[in-house]
Amino acid sequence: MNTILFDLDGTLIDSSEGIIKCVLYTLDFYGIKEPDTAKLYRFIGPPLSESFERYYGFSHEKAYEAVQKYRERYNTTGIFECKLYPGVEKCIRTLKEQGYRIGMASSKPEVSCKRILEHFGILPLFDDVVGATFDGTRDKKSEILKEVMHRWSHIPKSEMCLIGDTMFDVNGAKELGIACLAVSFGFGDVKEMKEAGVIGVCDSMEELPGMLKK
Template sequence: MKAVLFDLDGTLIDSSEGITKSVRYALDYFEMEEPDEQVLRTFIGPPLIDSFEKIYGFPREKARKAVEKYRERYNAIGIFECSLYPGVRETLRKLKEQEYRIGMASSKPEISCRRILAHFDILKYFDDVVGATMDGKINSKEEVLAEVFRRWNELSADEMCLIGDTMFDVNGANAYKIPCIAVSFGFGDVEEMTAAGAVLCNHFSEIPELVHKLS
Protein backbone atom coordinates (compact mmCIF):
# COMPACT_ATOMS: atom_id res chain seq x y z
CA MET A 1 0.00 0.00 0.00
CA LYS A 2 1.54 3.26 -1.16
CA ALA A 3 -1.35 5.72 -1.29
CA VAL A 4 -4.43 6.59 0.74
CA LEU A 5 -7.39 8.39 -0.83
CA PHE A 6 -9.97 10.21 1.27
CA ASP A 7 -13.52 11.27 0.53
CA LEU A 8 -14.37 14.63 2.13
CA ASP A 9 -18.00 15.06 3.23
CA GLY A 10 -18.85 12.61 6.00
CA THR A 11 -15.30 11.25 6.07
CA LEU A 12 -13.00 14.12 7.05
CA ILE A 13 -15.69 16.66 7.90
CA ASP A 14 -19.26 16.84 9.15
CA SER A 15 -20.62 19.10 6.43
CA SER A 16 -24.32 18.51 7.05
CA GLU A 17 -25.19 22.05 8.17
CA GLY A 18 -23.75 23.86 5.16
CA ILE A 19 -25.09 21.38 2.64
CA THR A 20 -28.64 21.08 3.98
CA LYS A 21 -29.03 24.85 4.41
CA SER A 22 -27.80 25.39 0.85
CA VAL A 23 -30.25 22.80 -0.50
CA ARG A 24 -33.06 24.65 1.31
CA TYR A 25 -31.82 27.90 -0.28
CA ALA A 26 -32.00 26.32 -3.74
CA LEU A 27 -35.50 24.95 -3.10
CA ASP A 28 -36.64 28.38 -1.88
CA TYR A 29 -35.80 29.73 -5.33
CA PHE A 30 -38.42 27.35 -6.76
CA GLU A 31 -40.85 28.16 -3.90
CA MET A 32 -40.48 24.65 -2.54
CA GLU A 33 -40.05 23.47 1.04
CA GLU A 34 -38.51 20.30 2.42
CA PRO A 35 -39.55 19.69 6.04
CA ASP A 36 -37.72 16.36 6.33
CA GLU A 37 -34.12 16.86 7.44
CA GLN A 38 -33.29 13.27 6.50
CA VAL A 39 -34.25 13.94 2.89
CA LEU A 40 -31.94 16.95 2.87
CA ARG A 41 -29.10 14.83 4.25
CA THR A 42 -29.35 12.49 1.26
CA PHE A 43 -27.75 15.30 -0.76
CA ILE A 44 -24.50 14.60 1.08
CA GLY A 45 -22.34 12.35 -1.06
CA PRO A 46 -23.80 11.99 -4.56
CA PRO A 47 -23.53 14.61 -7.33
CA LEU A 48 -25.98 17.43 -6.61
CA ILE A 49 -27.55 17.46 -10.05
CA ASP A 50 -28.40 13.77 -9.73
CA SER A 51 -30.02 14.33 -6.33
CA PHE A 52 -32.26 17.17 -7.56
CA GLU A 53 -33.35 14.98 -10.46
CA LYS A 54 -33.93 11.84 -8.41
CA ILE A 55 -35.53 13.30 -5.29
CA TYR A 56 -37.66 16.07 -6.80
CA GLY A 57 -38.03 14.90 -10.39
CA PHE A 58 -36.38 18.01 -11.80
CA PRO A 59 -35.62 17.84 -15.53
CA ARG A 60 -31.94 18.32 -16.37
CA GLU A 61 -32.01 22.07 -16.99
CA LYS A 62 -34.04 22.77 -13.84
CA ALA A 63 -31.62 20.60 -11.87
CA ARG A 64 -28.70 22.61 -13.29
CA LYS A 65 -30.40 25.81 -12.12
CA ALA A 66 -30.94 24.28 -8.68
CA VAL A 67 -27.22 23.44 -8.46
CA GLU A 68 -26.40 27.01 -9.51
CA LYS A 69 -28.59 28.42 -6.70
CA TYR A 70 -27.16 25.90 -4.22
CA ARG A 71 -23.64 27.01 -5.03
CA GLU A 72 -24.67 30.66 -4.73
CA ARG A 73 -25.15 30.19 -1.00
CA TYR A 74 -22.73 27.32 -0.42
CA ASN A 75 -19.68 29.02 -1.93
CA ALA A 76 -20.32 32.19 0.08
CA ILE A 77 -21.45 30.78 3.44
CA GLY A 78 -22.14 27.05 3.55
CA ILE A 79 -18.67 25.89 2.62
CA PHE A 80 -17.35 26.65 6.10
CA GLU A 81 -20.46 25.52 8.01
CA CYS A 82 -18.68 22.28 8.84
CA SER A 83 -16.29 20.75 11.35
CA LEU A 84 -13.42 18.24 11.30
CA TYR A 85 -14.09 14.86 12.81
CA PRO A 86 -11.94 13.99 15.86
CA GLY A 87 -8.49 12.64 15.07
CA VAL A 88 -8.27 13.84 11.47
CA ARG A 89 -5.17 16.04 11.83
CA GLU A 90 -3.28 13.53 13.94
CA THR A 91 -4.06 10.67 11.56
CA LEU A 92 -3.05 12.59 8.43
CA ARG A 93 0.19 13.57 10.13
CA LYS A 94 0.88 9.96 11.09
CA LEU A 95 0.18 8.66 7.57
CA LYS A 96 2.52 11.30 6.18
CA GLU A 97 5.23 10.29 8.64
CA GLN A 98 4.77 6.71 7.45
CA GLU A 99 5.46 7.99 3.91
CA TYR A 100 2.08 7.24 2.38
CA ARG A 101 0.99 9.35 -0.55
CA ILE A 102 -2.23 11.09 0.50
CA GLY A 103 -4.91 12.17 -1.93
CA MET A 104 -8.51 13.30 -2.01
CA ALA A 105 -11.18 11.73 -4.20
CA SER A 106 -14.41 13.66 -3.72
CA SER A 107 -17.54 14.32 -5.77
CA LYS A 108 -17.49 17.87 -4.38
CA PRO A 109 -15.94 20.43 -6.78
CA GLU A 110 -12.15 20.32 -6.54
CA ILE A 111 -11.88 24.04 -5.85
CA SER A 112 -14.25 23.68 -2.86
CA CYS A 113 -12.27 20.73 -1.52
CA ARG A 114 -9.08 22.77 -1.59
CA ARG A 115 -10.73 25.73 0.16
CA ILE A 116 -12.02 23.52 2.96
CA LEU A 117 -8.72 21.69 3.46
CA ALA A 118 -6.88 25.02 3.52
CA HIS A 119 -9.43 26.44 5.98
CA PHE A 120 -8.67 23.65 8.44
CA ASP A 121 -4.91 23.83 7.68
CA ILE A 122 -4.70 20.23 6.46
CA LEU A 123 -4.15 20.87 2.74
CA LYS A 124 -0.42 20.57 3.44
CA TYR A 125 -0.82 16.84 4.07
CA PHE A 126 -2.28 16.13 0.62
CA ASP A 127 -0.14 15.26 -2.37
CA ASP A 128 -3.09 15.89 -4.67
CA VAL A 129 -6.76 16.82 -4.47
CA VAL A 130 -9.12 15.35 -7.05
CA GLY A 131 -12.73 16.43 -7.16
CA ALA A 132 -15.58 17.14 -9.52
CA THR A 133 -15.32 19.82 -12.17
CA MET A 134 -17.69 22.76 -12.31
CA ASP A 135 -18.63 21.92 -15.92
CA GLY A 136 -19.84 18.45 -14.91
CA LYS A 137 -17.30 16.55 -17.02
CA ILE A 138 -16.05 14.89 -13.84
CA ASN A 139 -19.00 14.29 -11.53
CA SER A 140 -19.48 10.79 -10.16
CA LYS A 141 -17.12 8.94 -7.81
CA GLU A 142 -16.12 6.62 -10.65
CA GLU A 143 -15.18 9.61 -12.83
CA VAL A 144 -13.21 11.14 -9.95
CA LEU A 145 -11.30 7.89 -9.45
CA ALA A 146 -10.60 7.69 -13.18
CA GLU A 147 -8.94 11.10 -12.87
CA VAL A 148 -6.92 9.84 -9.89
CA PHE A 149 -5.59 7.00 -12.04
CA ARG A 150 -4.81 9.45 -14.84
CA ARG A 151 -2.74 11.64 -12.50
CA TRP A 152 -1.20 8.77 -10.54
CA ASN A 153 -0.70 6.45 -13.51
CA GLU A 154 2.34 4.79 -11.95
CA LEU A 155 0.19 3.27 -9.17
CA SER A 156 -2.06 0.24 -9.47
CA ALA A 157 -5.40 -0.26 -7.70
CA ASP A 158 -3.93 -2.63 -5.12
CA GLU A 159 -1.32 -0.03 -4.13
CA MET A 160 -3.96 2.39 -2.85
CA CYS A 161 -7.09 2.36 -0.71
CA LEU A 162 -10.11 4.62 -0.56
CA ILE A 163 -11.64 5.81 2.71
CA GLY A 164 -15.23 6.99 2.53
CA ASP A 165 -18.57 6.99 4.28
CA THR A 166 -21.25 6.02 1.75
CA MET A 167 -22.05 3.40 -0.87
CA PHE A 168 -20.99 5.91 -3.52
CA ASP A 169 -17.46 5.52 -2.18
CA VAL A 170 -17.70 1.75 -1.80
CA ASN A 171 -19.20 1.23 -5.26
CA GLY A 172 -16.60 3.52 -6.81
CA ALA A 173 -13.78 1.63 -5.12
CA ASN A 174 -15.27 -1.73 -6.11
CA ALA A 175 -15.55 -0.60 -9.73
CA TYR A 176 -11.77 -0.17 -9.82
CA LYS A 177 -10.98 -3.01 -7.39
CA ILE A 178 -9.52 -0.54 -4.88
CA PRO A 179 -9.56 -1.72 -1.23
CA CYS A 180 -12.07 0.39 0.70
CA ILE A 181 -12.37 1.46 4.33
CA ALA A 182 -15.79 2.75 5.42
CA VAL A 183 -16.09 5.07 8.42
CA SER A 184 -19.09 4.45 10.67
CA PHE A 185 -19.48 8.09 11.77
CA GLY A 186 -20.42 9.53 8.37
CA PHE A 187 -23.69 9.52 6.45
CA GLY A 188 -23.84 6.01 4.96
CA ASP A 189 -25.40 2.71 5.95
CA VAL A 190 -22.72 0.72 7.79
CA GLU A 191 -24.28 -2.70 7.17
CA GLU A 192 -24.71 -2.01 3.48
CA MET A 193 -21.10 -0.86 3.11
CA THR A 194 -19.57 -3.80 4.96
CA ALA A 195 -21.80 -6.22 3.05
CA ALA A 196 -20.30 -4.76 -0.13
CA GLY A 197 -16.81 -5.59 1.11
CA ALA A 198 -15.66 -2.43 2.87
CA VAL A 199 -13.55 -2.68 6.04
CA LEU A 200 -15.23 -0.83 8.92
CA CYS A 201 -13.55 2.02 10.81
CA ASN A 202 -15.18 3.37 13.99
CA HIS A 203 -12.68 6.13 14.79
CA PHE A 204 -10.26 8.04 12.62
CA SER A 205 -7.31 6.99 14.75
CA GLU A 206 -7.83 3.38 13.56
CA ILE A 207 -7.03 4.23 9.96
CA PRO A 208 -3.21 3.81 9.92
CA GLU A 209 -3.50 0.29 11.35
CA LEU A 210 -6.33 -0.64 8.97
CA VAL A 211 -4.37 0.66 5.99
CA HIS A 212 -1.36 -1.37 7.11
CA LYS A 213 -3.50 -4.53 7.36
CA LEU A 214 -4.73 -4.01 3.81
CA SER A 215 -1.16 -3.90 2.51
Protein backbone atom coordinates in the same frame (compact mmCIF):
# COMPACT_ATOMS: atom_id res chain seq x y z
CA MET B 1 -0.73 -0.48 -0.18
CA ASN B 2 1.02 2.88 -0.08
CA THR B 3 -1.52 5.38 -1.43
CA ILE B 4 -4.51 6.50 0.64
CA LEU B 5 -7.38 8.39 -1.00
CA PHE B 6 -9.82 10.19 1.26
CA ASP B 7 -13.38 11.12 0.48
CA LEU B 8 -14.26 14.50 2.07
CA ASP B 9 -17.92 14.86 3.12
CA GLY B 10 -18.77 12.39 5.87
CA THR B 11 -15.22 11.05 5.99
CA LEU B 12 -12.98 13.96 6.98
CA ILE B 13 -15.62 16.61 7.64
CA ASP B 14 -19.18 16.80 8.93
CA SER B 15 -20.57 19.07 6.22
CA SER B 16 -24.24 18.46 6.97
CA GLU B 17 -25.06 21.97 8.25
CA GLY B 18 -23.83 23.79 5.14
CA ILE B 19 -25.21 21.30 2.63
CA ILE B 20 -28.67 21.15 4.20
CA LYS B 21 -28.96 24.94 4.49
CA CYS B 22 -27.92 25.34 0.85
CA VAL B 23 -30.42 22.71 -0.35
CA LEU B 24 -33.18 24.48 1.62
CA TYR B 25 -32.11 27.79 0.05
CA THR B 26 -32.35 26.21 -3.40
CA LEU B 27 -35.71 24.51 -2.82
CA ASP B 28 -37.13 27.76 -1.44
CA PHE B 29 -36.14 29.50 -4.68
CA TYR B 30 -38.33 27.01 -6.56
CA GLY B 31 -41.21 27.44 -4.09
CA ILE B 32 -40.66 24.02 -2.49
CA LYS B 33 -41.03 23.74 1.28
CA GLU B 34 -39.31 20.77 2.94
CA PRO B 35 -40.35 20.49 6.61
CA ASP B 36 -38.42 17.25 7.12
CA THR B 37 -34.77 18.32 6.92
CA ALA B 38 -33.67 14.77 7.80
CA LYS B 39 -34.53 13.85 4.21
CA LEU B 40 -31.87 16.25 2.96
CA TYR B 41 -29.03 14.13 4.32
CA ARG B 42 -29.52 12.17 1.09
CA PHE B 43 -27.85 15.08 -0.71
CA ILE B 44 -24.55 14.39 1.04
CA GLY B 45 -22.32 12.18 -1.10
CA PRO B 46 -23.82 11.85 -4.59
CA PRO B 47 -23.66 14.55 -7.29
CA LEU B 48 -26.14 17.32 -6.43
CA SER B 49 -27.83 17.32 -9.83
CA GLU B 50 -28.69 13.63 -9.49
CA SER B 51 -30.28 14.26 -6.09
CA PHE B 52 -32.45 17.13 -7.34
CA GLU B 53 -33.64 14.89 -10.17
CA ARG B 54 -34.21 11.80 -8.01
CA TYR B 55 -35.85 13.34 -4.95
CA TYR B 56 -37.68 16.37 -6.37
CA GLY B 57 -38.39 15.33 -9.95
CA PHE B 58 -36.29 18.06 -11.57
CA SER B 59 -35.49 17.67 -15.25
CA HIS B 60 -31.82 17.37 -16.17
CA GLU B 61 -31.77 21.03 -17.26
CA LYS B 62 -33.59 22.27 -14.15
CA ALA B 63 -31.28 20.21 -11.91
CA TYR B 64 -28.24 21.84 -13.52
CA GLU B 65 -29.81 25.25 -12.89
CA ALA B 66 -30.58 24.25 -9.28
CA VAL B 67 -26.92 23.41 -8.67
CA GLN B 68 -25.96 26.93 -9.77
CA LYS B 69 -28.51 28.36 -7.32
CA TYR B 70 -27.15 26.07 -4.56
CA ARG B 71 -23.64 27.34 -5.21
CA GLU B 72 -24.75 30.97 -4.76
CA ARG B 73 -25.05 30.33 -1.04
CA TYR B 74 -22.55 27.50 -0.76
CA ASN B 75 -19.54 29.30 -2.27
CA THR B 76 -19.89 32.28 0.08
CA THR B 77 -21.30 30.83 3.30
CA GLY B 78 -22.14 27.12 3.22
CA ILE B 79 -18.66 25.93 2.33
CA PHE B 80 -17.35 26.73 5.82
CA GLU B 81 -20.44 25.54 7.73
CA CYS B 82 -18.63 22.30 8.51
CA LYS B 83 -16.21 20.80 11.01
CA LEU B 84 -13.39 18.28 10.96
CA TYR B 85 -14.16 14.97 12.58
CA PRO B 86 -12.07 14.28 15.72
CA GLY B 87 -8.54 13.08 15.08
CA VAL B 88 -8.43 13.86 11.34
CA GLU B 89 -5.28 15.99 11.30
CA LYS B 90 -3.38 13.69 13.66
CA CYS B 91 -4.37 10.65 11.58
CA ILE B 92 -3.20 12.16 8.30
CA ARG B 93 0.07 13.37 9.86
CA THR B 94 0.67 9.87 11.23
CA LEU B 95 0.06 8.31 7.81
CA LYS B 96 2.46 10.80 6.19
CA GLU B 97 5.12 9.95 8.78
CA GLN B 98 4.60 6.26 7.99
CA GLY B 99 5.38 6.99 4.34
CA TYR B 100 1.92 6.88 2.78
CA ARG B 101 1.04 9.01 -0.22
CA ILE B 102 -2.12 10.98 0.64
CA GLY B 103 -4.72 12.07 -1.90
CA MET B 104 -8.32 13.21 -1.98
CA ALA B 105 -11.04 11.78 -4.22
CA SER B 106 -14.26 13.73 -3.64
CA SER B 107 -17.43 14.39 -5.64
CA LYS B 108 -17.34 17.95 -4.31
CA PRO B 109 -15.84 20.47 -6.78
CA GLU B 110 -12.05 20.36 -6.64
CA VAL B 111 -11.75 24.09 -5.93
CA SER B 112 -14.12 23.74 -2.96
CA CYS B 113 -12.17 20.75 -1.59
CA LYS B 114 -8.96 22.78 -1.63
CA ARG B 115 -10.64 25.79 0.03
CA ILE B 116 -11.96 23.59 2.85
CA LEU B 117 -8.65 21.80 3.42
CA GLU B 118 -6.88 25.16 3.39
CA HIS B 119 -9.46 26.58 5.85
CA PHE B 120 -8.58 23.81 8.32
CA GLY B 121 -4.84 24.13 7.66
CA ILE B 122 -4.35 20.60 6.30
CA LEU B 123 -4.05 21.18 2.54
CA PRO B 124 -0.21 20.83 2.64
CA LEU B 125 -0.63 17.27 3.96
CA PHE B 126 -2.16 16.15 0.65
CA ASP B 127 -0.02 15.11 -2.31
CA ASP B 128 -2.94 15.84 -4.64
CA VAL B 129 -6.61 16.78 -4.41
CA VAL B 130 -9.01 15.45 -7.04
CA GLY B 131 -12.61 16.59 -7.11
CA ALA B 132 -15.48 17.24 -9.46
CA THR B 133 -15.58 19.89 -12.17
CA PHE B 134 -18.07 22.76 -12.02
CA ASP B 135 -19.49 21.91 -15.45
CA GLY B 136 -20.52 18.40 -14.39
CA THR B 137 -18.19 16.58 -16.80
CA ARG B 138 -16.55 14.87 -13.82
CA ASP B 139 -18.74 14.31 -10.78
CA LYS B 140 -19.40 10.58 -10.21
CA LYS B 141 -17.02 8.81 -7.83
CA SER B 142 -15.83 6.45 -10.57
CA GLU B 143 -14.97 9.49 -12.75
CA ILE B 144 -13.08 11.09 -9.87
CA LEU B 145 -11.09 7.90 -9.32
CA LYS B 146 -10.31 7.63 -13.04
CA GLU B 147 -8.82 11.13 -12.85
CA VAL B 148 -6.74 10.07 -9.82
CA MET B 149 -5.41 7.12 -11.80
CA HIS B 150 -4.70 9.39 -14.76
CA ARG B 151 -2.68 11.84 -12.64
CA TRP B 152 -0.95 9.04 -10.74
CA SER B 153 -0.58 6.65 -13.66
CA HIS B 154 2.74 5.40 -12.25
CA ILE B 155 0.97 3.97 -9.18
CA PRO B 156 -0.71 0.55 -9.57
CA LYS B 157 -4.33 0.55 -8.39
CA SER B 158 -3.42 -2.42 -6.20
CA GLU B 159 -1.45 0.10 -4.10
CA MET B 160 -4.48 2.39 -3.61
CA CYS B 161 -7.18 2.37 -0.94
CA LEU B 162 -10.18 4.70 -0.82
CA ILE B 163 -11.50 5.74 2.60
CA GLY B 164 -15.18 6.66 2.33
CA ASP B 165 -18.50 6.74 4.14
CA THR B 166 -21.20 5.82 1.61
CA MET B 167 -22.08 3.27 -1.06
CA PHE B 168 -21.13 5.87 -3.66
CA ASP B 169 -17.54 5.46 -2.46
CA VAL B 170 -17.80 1.67 -2.22
CA ASN B 171 -19.33 1.27 -5.68
CA GLY B 172 -16.94 3.74 -7.31
CA ALA B 173 -13.93 1.92 -5.87
CA LYS B 174 -15.34 -1.45 -6.89
CA GLU B 175 -15.91 -0.24 -10.45
CA LEU B 176 -12.25 0.78 -10.71
CA GLY B 177 -10.87 -2.25 -8.86
CA ILE B 178 -9.60 -0.23 -5.89
CA ALA B 179 -9.81 -1.39 -2.26
CA CYS B 180 -12.25 0.54 -0.08
CA LEU B 181 -12.29 0.95 3.68
CA ALA B 182 -15.43 2.45 5.22
CA VAL B 183 -15.85 4.79 8.17
CA SER B 184 -18.89 4.25 10.41
CA PHE B 185 -19.32 7.86 11.58
CA GLY B 186 -20.32 9.40 8.24
CA PHE B 187 -23.61 9.43 6.34
CA GLY B 188 -23.76 5.94 4.85
CA ASP B 189 -25.31 2.63 5.85
CA VAL B 190 -22.57 0.58 7.54
CA LYS B 191 -24.41 -2.73 7.14
CA GLU B 192 -24.84 -2.11 3.41
CA MET B 193 -21.16 -1.21 3.00
CA LYS B 194 -20.07 -4.35 4.88
CA GLU B 195 -22.26 -6.51 2.69
CA ALA B 196 -20.73 -4.86 -0.39
CA GLY B 197 -17.31 -6.16 0.61
CA VAL B 198 -15.31 -3.26 2.07
CA ILE B 199 -11.97 -4.39 3.48
CA GLY B 200 -12.86 -3.03 6.89
CA VAL B 201 -14.93 -0.53 8.86
CA CYS B 202 -13.22 2.15 10.93
CA ASP B 203 -15.06 3.66 13.91
CA SER B 204 -12.69 6.59 14.46
CA MET B 205 -9.81 8.34 12.73
CA GLU B 206 -7.52 7.24 15.55
CA GLU B 207 -8.05 3.62 14.46
CA LEU B 208 -7.23 4.15 10.80
CA PRO B 209 -3.40 3.93 10.72
CA GLY B 210 -3.49 0.64 12.64
CA MET B 211 -6.19 -0.82 10.41
CA LEU B 212 -4.25 0.05 7.25
CA LYS B 213 -1.16 -1.74 8.57
CA LYS B 214 -3.21 -4.94 8.83
